[in-house]
Amino acid sequence: MTEQTVYKILTAPEYESLMRENVFAGSALDLADGFIHMSTAAQVTTTVDLYFKGxxxxxxxxxxxxxLGDALRWEPSRAGQLFPHLYGSLSPKAIMRIDPVTRNPDGTVRIMGD
Incomplete structure (x- = not known):
């Protein structure tokens, strides 16, 4: 894949844990599946709408x-799309930016820097 940036949606408690522990092992779903679910910029809005509604x-x-090196794998998921999955913990050193999830006027999730 050619995506240079991948995205992880964090709940408030997950974000607080990342800041406190200086590492993120994953959400309950991530831990159950054995990898940290991530999205591309094009996938973020649908991921938020499906899994974080309300x-x-x-x-x-x-x-x-x-x-992320070889720990990041692109695997088919929703509707056969390839999604980035991290097999390992997420270090804050890999995070370029963390912003609150906000919406554009058209309802899509705003990706800062776009």
Missing amino acids: QSGLMLAAIDRKS
């Missing part, structure tokens, strides 16, 4: 794909 305090972490 939740407030969400944070969007922009992650440098290259810093």
Whole structure:
């Protein structure tokens, strides 16, 4: 894949844990599946709408794909799309930016820097 940046949506408690522990092992779903679910910029809005509907305090972490090395794998998921999956913990060193999840006027999730 050519995506340079991948994204992880964090709930408020997950974000607080990342800041406190200086590492993120994954959400309950991530831990159950054995990898940290991530999205591309094009996939973020649908991921938020499907899995985080009605939740407030969400944070969007922009992650440098290259810093994840071979632990990042592209695997088919929703409707056969390839999604980035991290097999390992997420270090804050890989995170380029963390912003609150906000929406553009058209309803899509705003990706900072776009």
